[in-house]
Amino acid sequence: MSDYGLLVKNNSEEIQIDSTYRNLSLDESDTDTISNNNTDAGYYASIDIADSVLVPLILFQPNTDYFSMVSAYIKSGSNFASFNMATECDGSSSPSGPQTTSVNWRSYRQNRAASGDSYGLLVYNAAGELCFDSGKSYFKVYSVTNVSLSAPAKATFPSTDITHAGISNPFYILTPVSYYLNMYPLDATFTNMDAKMVGLKKLSSTSVRVGWSLFRRDRIQAQLTHNEGLNPAMKLIICDI
Amino acid sequence: MSDYGLKVFDASENTTLDTTDKITRFRYSKEVAADASSNTTLADIDGLSSVEFSIPLEEATGKCPHSVVRSGTTITWAAQSGTYYDSANSLIFLFLYT
Numbered sequence A: 001m002s003d004y005g006l007l008v009k010n011n012s013e014e015i016q017i018d019s020t021y022r023n024l025s026l027d028e029s030d031t032d033t034i035s036n037n038n039t040d041a042g043y044y045a046s047i048d049i050a051d052s053v054l055v056p057l058i059l060f061q062p063n064t065d066y067f068s069m070v071s072a073y074i075k076s077g078s079n080f081a082s083f084n085m086a087t088e089c090d091g092s093s094s095p096s097g098p099q100t101t102s103v104n105w106r107s108y109r110q111n112r113a114a115s116g117d118s119y120g121l122l123v124y125n126a127a128g129e130l131c132f133d134s135g136k137s138y139f140k141v142y143s144v145t146n147v148s149l150s151a152p153a154k155a156t157f158p159s160t161d162i163t164h165a166g167i168s169n170p171f172y173i174l175t176p177v178s179y180y181l182n183m184y185p186l187d188a189t190f191t192n193m194d195a196k197m198v199g200l201k202k203l204s205s206t207s208v209r210v211g212w213s214l215f216r217r218d219r220i221q222a223q224l225t226h227n228e229g230l231n232p233a234m235k236l237i238i239c240d241i
Numbered sequence B: 001m002s003d004y005g006l007k008v009f010d011a012s013e014n015t016t017l018d019t020t021d022k023i024t025r026f027r028y029s030k031e032v033a034a035d036a037s038s039n040t041t042l043a044d045i046d047g048l049s050s051v052e053f054s055i056p057l058e059e060a061t062g063k064c065p066h067s068v069v070r071s072g073t074t075i076t077w078a079a080q081s082g083t084y085y086d087s088a089n090s091l092i093f094l095f096l097y098t
Helices: none
Strands: A015-017 A024-036 A044-052 A057-061 A068-076 A079-087 A099-110 A122-124 A130-133 A140-147 A159-163 A171-175 A179-185 A190-204 A207-221 A226-230 A234-240 B015-017 B025-032 B038-041 B050-056 B067-071 B074-078 B090-096
Touching: A024 A044, A024 A079, A044 A068, A044 A099, A057 A068, A068 B050, A079 A099, A079 A190, A079 A207, A140 A159, A171 A190, A171 B050, A207 A234, A234 B050, B025 B038, B025 B050, B050 B067, B074 B090
Parallel strands: none
Antiparallel strands: A024 A099, A044 A079, A057 A099, A057 A171, A068 A079, A068 A190, A122 A130, A140 A234, A159 A207, A171 A234, A179 A190, A179 A226, A190 A207, B025 B090, B038 B074, B050 B090, B067 B074
């Protein structure tokens, strides 16, 4: 433990500020439309964030129409420059007409720049890096819920509903990224290859669905049945902004 | 109102930090190659609650992040692959919230 700076705990004796590790504060936020046309290049949307070597942490609010998920963080040179979000495809053809939804997102980082406020509290670590700035916005961890779903199968999309009665319209982190492939004969000639991920869909201001959804469907001329992928135990972090 | 802790306001008198808040601190990140599996020990996270995960640094159907497991103060990551999916270059990320 550093002997420099300020150590602050909450009334449960949990550390809030430690003058060593930098708190994650709001860096930027927006609302974006993401679409999926069931192609390799078009099943996800790339959303730009400010270029920085500081790693982002992306929180989002899904919509009520389709599942959505954060699928990758993308760098440009040494900087984190964008993140990708995917939503469901309709799977009727490839390409298909794009299926769209909108999401609210917030990017948190170690303080990239001071707020400039001349009022309040600034806490630095021994390296002179800004740990806490009262002019910044910090999200609070409302709860961490472990989620385990059954693996998906042909036309089967396991899900579970999470209720958070004590908080309305929170933002979420769902981790890790999952992936599953279900291959099954469509007819005597073709096989469908259904690629699925776990995402979030808003049910109400106080509940959300965590579930598998289809994000890519290819069709090959073969007769195959095969199911494999990653179906990890997941965490849903409900965040009070 | 608790008589313990620190309450902080911004210039508009909004509460930036309250005495019951669980706010987050960035603790660790590492970019790992697709085929890399390894671990690290973070002795100072002993007794603290964290969220640790990996996320792909590249986008492609079937490109999957590493698995990440915390056991005590040791963080272990492993590449994951199968017949129709393989491991992506990934970011390992850990933040603390207590």
